[in-house]
Amino acid sequence: MSGFIALVNTDGTLIDSSLLEMLTNSLERLGPDKKQVWQEGAIGLGHTLFQTTRESQYEHQPATLDGNAWITGHIRIDGRKDLLGRLGITNKINLDRTPDSQLVLHAYRKWGEQCTENLLGDYAFAIWDKLQNKLFCAKDRFGMRQLYYARIKNNFVVSNSLQCMLSHPAITRRLNDQAIGGFLLFGDHEWLNKSITAFADVNVLRPAHTLTLSDKKLHIKRYWNLPVESTLLRYPNKNSYLEHFYEIFKIAVSDRIRCDDIVISLSGGMDSSAIAATAVELQGSQTSSNAPTAITRVYDEVHPCQERYYSGLAAKKLDISQHVTAADNFPLFSNTIKTSRPIEYGHSGYWLHFEKSIRALGRTVLTGEAGDNLLSYPATQEIFRESSAPVVLLELIKLTKRYAEIPGWGAGIKKKLKTKSLHTRGSDRSPYPYPAWINPDFESKAELQELWAAMWQPRTKQSQAQCRNTLLDKSLVQPGWCTNDLITNSDFAFSDHRDPFLDPRLIEFLSSVPALPWLFKKHILREAFKDKLPNAIINRPKTVLGNLTHSLLRRDMPQCSGSNQEESGRLSNQLGDYIDLNVYPKLSNCLTDPILLYINMRAILLNRWLLDGY
Template sequence: MSGILALLNLDRAPIDSALLQKLTDTLAFRGPDAQSCWSEGAIGLAHTLLQTVSDTTGANQPLSLDGQLWISADVRLDRRAELIDRLEQTGSRLKLDPFTPDAALILYAYHTWGQDCLAHLWGDFSFTLWDSRQQVLFCARDQLGIKPFYYAQVGQTLICTNTLQSLRGHPLVSDQLNERAIADFLIFTINYDPATTSFADIQRLPPAHCLTLSLADPTVKVHRYWSLPCPEPIRYRCDQDYIYQLKTLLKLAVGDRLRTERVSLLLSGGMDSSSLAATATQGFPSTNLKAFTTVYDRLIPDQERYYASQVAQFLSLPIEFLIADDFKLYQDWSSHAPPQPHHNPRSIVSHQLYQLASHHSHVALYGEGGDEGFTVAFLLDLLHGMPWSPHLFTDLWRCWRYRARPGLGFQYYRNRYQNRLSLSSPTQQSPPFPAWLRSDLIQRLDLVDRWHQIHTIPKPEVYPFRPRAYNRLTFPLWGSVLENINPGFTGLPLEIRLPFLDLRLVEFLLALPPWPWCIHKKLLRLGMQDMLPPIITQRPKTALVADPIPLMQPALNLTEVISTASGLDRYVDLNELQTHLDDRNQSSARTWQTLRPVSLGLWFLDNFS
């Protein structure tokens, strides 16, 4: 979770050391273990370190191996041994210590392969690298966008960082809002453009992209260096081979994300987080593990306390519960105010859970990504474009053997086509178009057309074998999910790691025959039979029984928020919004939608009051 920053003067003017130090100070919350900056001529780099690994030495940055290449990186690499072997086999006579820091490995990779080094890097990373020989700044963000990266080119200066608030600390970066991003937030809850932010001056480097700028040609160049592959379907003769491969890859993914003496586990009673807990406790018994679980004892009929306790007892795992019944909507919002508009009226719950986890360790494992990798295919997918397979009868026989019944998909496709048929009436679509948006905003940005584009135009089926799984893994919502658990968003010294988004595991899951292995995560359940109690491996996937938001009391006066939030009336018809806020008979989905402008209003109050 280290903080990184680069400051480059395109007119070759010397770096203002006081400004560099000021911007470095804005990163201090991300790295309490060390703070340093370096500058030479027109370039300055800064880094604040949170020590999250115990198997490397000399990790302080900005780092240079030869005085020519300098790096500031927020990085955790997978497949380190494989990368070291490749580097040592290049003929450069390198002999690398297995404890070489990840940032140093990136420098060695760049020295060996130049900008093509990205083809040899796996893991979670964002970095800025200065090549003084070529006078080039080279930056990159990991393949799935686990680590964020932002930049702004203002005047004759380029600023790059993984912390949006640091960019706002530069005197040339304005507070002018990106109207399109704000509108996207109000309509969809997220900004669908992965290259922009809520601020007009600040851009976002999309996942799997790199940025270069040469002082000889001071133009920012951004290009994609990787795309999610479309692997050939896996066909093993023996069912146990599927189970063995899954468990092997899951152990590698978890092991690469431990690398420290103490780790927190964000545990529910579901299969994904429970599988991570089992793999970590049984595969790495020397790691000091502790689980943290959010529970509702009274507000809703929640069973997570029971199931999480079963997992913890079976694994002899200490567990701490966060009881969420008495929290209020928007409670203590200003204490964890987000850097960009964010819609989660009960964010206090996740913030408190992360805070508890951070007291045990600076690293936590989280089960996000499992649902996407195990996305099942419907029988109707065969008719809709999924290729027929000569192995179909074998797959159906396995379904019979494991009592896994493929879904027909009628409901999914009916909803999909109903939305496409309702193009002329967005208020009849599900979810409906917000009725409280200002009419002039709708017309100026052509928001009804944008609504149609996002909700009704079919996504291209890049990977016909598992189209919906592929689309879910590349969905723009991922960017929002990943940013929301990053320390730059939470403000907490906690790096949340996602083993199910390990690229080795992602590619394996995409290549799985969906029947029977992805039906109710059948393969994961079979693989965990000897590692988890039957009450967990046989438990159906279960969402919250009820939505707690309509049952929670607000911690503040919502009418006062929308009336005092300066600028909110540029986007929202406040009278219409008040009518919706007063409606106590709204569905949970409508309540969620109606509260979006309130979340935006609170963000305005925190940032522009």
């Protein structure tokens, strides 16, 4: 990804040019192709370029159209031709030679801060408006790009790199108690609060939000929401739904492959295989120099899966080359990487290896990670409002025959029985026990018991009756899709990750089709691609990988027992601030209990993160 930095001295003092240069230099790992800075008075912008589109060869950020507004950012704009039409400049611009940053500047010139309402794609950027003496920043709808900010006295700093932010002399590495507590309770503080980082001085702009710094005042607002309700499409036949879906899906994929070295993360499931089939149709077969390349991660022995077989079927059918990387030989723990926050992912060495393998194949990788979230079937009573009872019953019969499973229809009988059983046992509604090893003083200071209770509080009738779009909005915006800045010590620029399922045009269409039958078991995707992919993939049920960490631990523990840092008692000096060391868990005690491992792994991963020096 490209790197960017924006500095504003709110007291009007001149920007330290050596500081701006130093911070921009720290971004060269993210953008190795070109580096530029611009400064004027109390404002300084820096940018390092990583070219991932054909137009980016013409990129010269920090950029301006007229000297009045300057932009720096990590930007990829979709629907470029449509945007030109709305801007009214179709005949004035050669789109093939116009980088995305220029389109954003044109949009800002026409619509001001409302420009984001007209921008599609993945982006995070900062614009300095000289005429209005303000800094305007924005982040895309789903957070595929990162934007950090910090305000320390008279220093205001914006960047998409946390390491760059922490390199600023005014920003400390003091840890954020809420973030550490959120990780220990839920595995990632972002499930609790997406506006904070692991460091108290640095905040994150939420997805679909803008930030404006004007007259020393900071204003943050949300610019987009998925509509609470969508008008249902009523087509006369099913082929019309399928044709409309495939038309939009092709556009979503096409906008993300404006480059010559596309890599597809291919698992052999429906989501990634559908993306691969569409990319091949758009870019040509194996004989084309632009043909996509597939990469697949597999576990053959330690945690056997069927990804090698199914992905191989897809690659053969589509006539594309495939690179398979096996993860079996990588240990559960690795000292090779450092991360920007403690994360619930122990197989970090393989993660870095996989990203490096992708980068060797190309600068852009398509993933289908959001497919499950977007195509989830909402078993709500809305189904009966979307269609008449006879139609619903007929679809239930057809789908039951097709998938050998009865779709839910929102009566909630099973859930009510389960809830009654829980109340009878006096249990709370959490899916796993509250950690027993948290330091009581930290627990009280960070109000962790209150956070835990709020997360798992009983759902009210009102919350249970949420419409499908409200549930969909949460499932698409709440996850942290941007992972490019998680690894902070890699020696290469990660390939640009793009997900066609995180496209507002596709999302708005799917929110307007009847959930039954189209969203049950991803029925619309399976039907649209049944002639484009092998039957084995079309009919493949959703496969859960399972508890990978438990499998790796059972393999590694006999070799590392007694020498592993957790087993030998090598603990961070800071760990006692968060963990009761008298009951600190050991890995060897988790071998027979996957739930216990799931909980206790967080204490162990926090210890490793602290030891690594964050």
